[in-house]
Amino acid sequence: MTAPEPQTVAEELRGAGLRVTAARVALLETVRTGDHLDVEAIASGVRGRVGHISVQAVYEALHALTAAGLVRRLEPPGSPARFEGRVGDNHHHLVCRSCGVVADVDCAVGHAPCLTAVDDHGFSIDEAEVIYWGLCPACSTAGSTAGTAAL
Secondary structure (H helix, E strand, O other): OOOOOOOOHHHHHHHOOOOOOHHHHHHHHHHHHOOOEEHHHHHHHHHHHHOOOOHHHHHHHHHHHHHOOOOEEEOOOOOOOEEEOOOOOOOEEEEEOOOOOEEEEOOOOOOOHHHOOOOOOOOOOOOOOOEEEEOOHHHHHHHHHHHHHHO
16 A cells, blocks of 8 residues: 655645635745745745735735645744744744744643643633743854853
């Protein structure tokens, strides 16, 4: 028995009930090959693949892809919205306070203990969004080096 062939981006779009366009295919591919990209970076990546696309068209396509569950929107407070292709696994994020770099971090090991709230107020919880804040290794090193140089 052979493993099923992975779906193409076009098949994923159709499967999500979305119309397949060159811009949507390019956008989804850009998000998936990028690293927590903002709208401007996504627009630039799409333009590199298919030519001109307006920022408004990128916003509209991102809204449709997010609603369809093909893209995840991340909005750290004080930062522009970012988008990623890793969806459906309830992972969390690390954000550098200095440079803004974002990294994925898996949910705690076990059967999603982060979904067990002390008081759920009657909600049926199906997802948790956690953002860890701090300094990335490069900024930590730069900060300690800058402090040493000042002495």
